[in-house]
Amino acid sequence: MSETLLQLRNVGKRFGDHVVLKDINLDIAKGEVVCVIGPSGSGKSTLLRCINFIAPPEEGEVIFEGRTWKRFHSAFNFIANRKYEAKLPTLRAEIGMVFQHFNVFPHMTAIENVVLGLTKVRGNTRNVAREIAERSLRQVGLGDKLDQYPEKLSGGQKQRVAIARALALNPKVMLFDEVTSALDPELVTGILDEMRRLASDGMTMVVVTHEMNFAFQVATRIVFMDAGRIVTIGTPEEIRNTTEPRARAFLSSILG
Amino acid sequence: MDNSQLFFDFAPIWQARTLLLEGFGIAMFSAVAGIFFAILLGLIVALMRLSRYRALRAIAFTYTQLFRGVPLYVLVLWIYFGLVYAVGIDIPRIPSGIIALALLNSGYLSETFRSGILAVEKGQREAGEALGLRPWQVSRFIVLPQAGRIVVPPTGNQFVDAIKDSAILSIIGVPELMKVAQEQANMYYRPFEFYTVAGLLYLIAVIIVSKGISKLEQRLARFSRASKEASSGERRPSEVGG
Structure with missing residues (x-):
């Protein structure tokens, strides 16, 4: 396995008295696709949002490329x-x-959505930013929607804009938070294909999802969570054959 | 037949037309300047009320309560007469009036702006932060432009109120429309005619401004529709879990 990109160490989070995450430890290597599954309310999204501190963890630390991030x-x-x-x-x-x-x-507009980060975060000039943004939007199949406002786009197209917006900044890891859950069924496949393409390009990904087929096909490892804890981690094969009772129960309820 | 015998006589209006229009101009100028500064102050106070620092929130809250709670009449007299006698700050009539209008309206607008900022879907700020934008950049490029569209109609209403409220500046002798109308009405002994015309001029100004605001609203409609759709998605219970 290649070098570690991201580590969560003893990460914990609570909202008031309610413990949402407890004692999360997870190492993610470069190029890995880690899918996080589990019943709703198990803390999957919160785990993801702790990684980039959109929901800062109260306990533990996040180590990204050797640098430690924690809150005192x-x-x-x-x-x-x-x-x-x-x-x-x-x-x-x-x-x-x-x-x-x-x-x-x-x-x-779609392209302005992508340009914003390129100019304000990456410091590109407007012209360079527009070039990168256009390429990024073409890659997700929106080459003909550059100047459309989101209102004129379908859910799937909006999600593609969001993917292009994130990818344009050339991130080292991508976090996907149930990105197909709000889509009409016929649009789900397209977005999942987009993620498959990214995974095969070697992008490191952490994916919270209810799409079990996707998780078992694409993931290098699957994390099963319940009640704010990581219950078990393993390759898709290991998870499929797990004997851990809660994971078993969850999988049989979903896969039938 | 003597003019004073007529029941209605609008001839004095025509004779005083320059004065009336000048007064109208001063009234509009006071209202526009007042609302302009009220928007600036209101925005600052709204941002303070949403600050993470308790002291700033407390100051902003007090400010809002104070200027929403005091009648404009009192505020105008307090600034023009009160400050001279108490601390020797002598502000001329028109600036005094503008300051009073700005303070009063900024109290109301800070509340409007605060709720406008809070009405922007939470995910917008998160998406901006996730990109790596600094908090002020998220406010400047993502939250405030969307909040701005939300607050156009209530801010327009506040502007309309300011136009009408500017009549109160006559009490400190600002030579605006109402003051002119009063003086001329007394001079010609034609209060009905002068006050009718003054009222009509305010009405016309208000109608024009209202039209302008609803035009602006229509032009921005596509965005507000988009944000409504997004915020209805936000309430889905599925998002809470995971």
Whole structure:
């Protein structure tokens, strides 16, 4: 296995008294496709959002390319926390994320959606940014929709804009948060194919999904979560044959 | 037949037309300048109210309560007369009036802007942050442009209110439309005619502004439709889990 890109160490998160994530440990190597499965409410999305600190974990740390990211607790670390927060954008710039509800910017055309990060985060000039954005949108099959506003696009097309927006920044890892759950059934395959293409290009991916076929075909490893903990991790083959009772129950309820 | 015998006589209006139009101009200028500064102040106060720092939130909250709670009449007198006697700050009439209009309207607008910013779907900020944009860039390029579209209609209403409220500036002698109308009405002893015309001029201004606002609204409609669709998606229970 190649070098480790991303590590989660003892990551924990709570909303008030409700523990959402507890003691999450996970190492992800370059080029891996890790699919996270589990019943709803098990903390899959929160786990993903901890990786880029969109939902900052209260406990534990995230190590990305050897650099440690963590939040300090006590009020004495107020300044340290401000410093760490100020640097978060540099971490996030290396991590692409695609959301369940697309979250494309409705006041910008498809190409403007992609250009924004290229100019403001990567510091490209407008012309260079437009070139990269156009290439990125062509790659996801939206070459003819560059100047459309999201309102005029289908769900699948919006999700493609979101994928192009993330990929244009040339991230080192892509996070996918149930990206097909809000799509009409006939549009799901197209997006999954897009993700398959990315995986075969060697992109490191962490994918929260309910699409079991996709997970078992594409994943290098599958993480099964329940009640805020990682219950078991293994190759698709290992997970298919797992004897862990909760994983068994979940899989048989879904796969029948 | 003597003019003063007529029941209605609009001839004095024609004679005072220059004065009336000047007054109308000053009224419009005060309202526009007042709402302009109110938008700036309102935006600052709205951002303060949404700040992570409790002290800023407290200051902003007090500001909003204060200027929404004081009648414009009091505010105008307080600034023009009060400040001179208390601390020796002597502000001329028109600037005093503009400041009063700005403060009062900024109190209301800060609330409007705050709810407009909160109405932008949460996922928009998250998507911006996930790209690696800094928090101020997320506000500047993603949240505020969308909030701006949401607050166009209520801000337009506030502008309309400011136009009508500018009449109150007559109490400190700002030579705006109402002040002119009062003076001329007394001079010609024709209050009905002068106040009718003054009222009509306010009405015309309000109608024109309202038309302009709804034009603007229509042009922005495509975006607001898009954001409504997105926010209805946000409420899906499936998103909570996972």
